[in-house]
Amino acid sequence: MHSSLNGTNTLRSHVNVCLKKDTSKKTKTNIIEACTEFCALDGRAFDVTRGVGFQNLVKILVEVGQLASKSKLEVTDILPHPTTISKNISRFGSMDRNSYCYCSVALRYVTDDFQLFTFILGCFPYNAASHSAQHL
Incomplete structure (x- = not known):
């Protein structure tokens, strides 16, 4: 009151x-x-949803969903082709690639019928003078 x-x-x-x-x-x-x-x-790593890029993607998809809620919009109609993504990735190339170092850990498993499964366990940034094992 x-x-x-x-x-x-x-x-x-x-x-x-x-x-x-x-x-x-x-x-x-x-x-x-x-x-x-x-x-x-x-x-994908479990913490991929914490990434800024993933969250920006979800935000845009939610906005598109809100605008298109009245129409029949198929997911495949709005998702870009991998080639389109690879052509647009060049704008990120302006960053100095040599200043970013990452160490990734992946688990690969092959089934009895030779199907390959890859699990990304983590991708970690680090600052190191060298990429040799003694610096990791």
């Missing part, structure tokens, strides 16, 4: 609660399952 003691705080609190869109439990469960499947099927 508004009074001279709380000023507009009551209204501000009410607006903040009304504007906050709570994600349903079912939606969160679906997202967890999709992220788990993404990591498992594509051999």
Whole structure:
């Protein structure tokens, strides 16, 4: 209730609660399952969802989904072809490639029917004078 003691705080609190869109439990469960499947099927590290690039991608996809909620939009219609991505990657080439060093750990498994599975366990940046084993 508004009074001279709380000023507009009551209204501000009410607006903040009304504007906050709570994600349903079912939606969160679906997202967890999709992220788990993404990591498992594509051999991605579990913390890929913490990456700025991945979060920017999800943000754009959510915005597109909000705009296209009335139409029948297929996922394959909005995702770029790998060749398109490789052509656009050159804008990241302006960064000094020699200043970035990474060490990746991957687990590879071959099934009895010769199917290869690759699991990225981690990719870690490091600063080292050399890429030799003694510096890693």
